[in-house]
Amino acid sequence: MDANAPAILAEQLKVRGLSAISHDEIVVNVINPLNPHLVEAVGIRDGRYVTNWGYELGEAGDEVGTALRRAFLLGIPTSAHTSDDLSPRR
Secondary structure, X not given: OOOOHXXXXXXXXXXXXXXXXXXXXXXXXXXXXXXXXEEEEEEEEOOEEEEOXXXXXXXXXXXXXXXXXXXXXOOOOOOOOOXXXXXXXX
16 A cells, blocks of 8 residues: 555545545545535545445545545536546656
8 A cells, every 4th residue: 555545545536626635644534515514534444445434435556446436426526527637646
């Protein structure tokens, strides 16, 4: 696992229009766009991204796919993005 994986995930979530903050090496807080008082923690457990509600979103190392799933589940449209602007910047 990349030590910066949560920071990469936070950036990928921001590309998709979500507010996300990487607080440490394991957890990213994602603000629900429909209710800004509802913040969801996405952390790494056993090499997988899992929400504090128990939903598995993807594998550590696949931050692009994980961000796409999180955005989809929150109803964020993804048609405006191309594959070029979704790739992680390292």
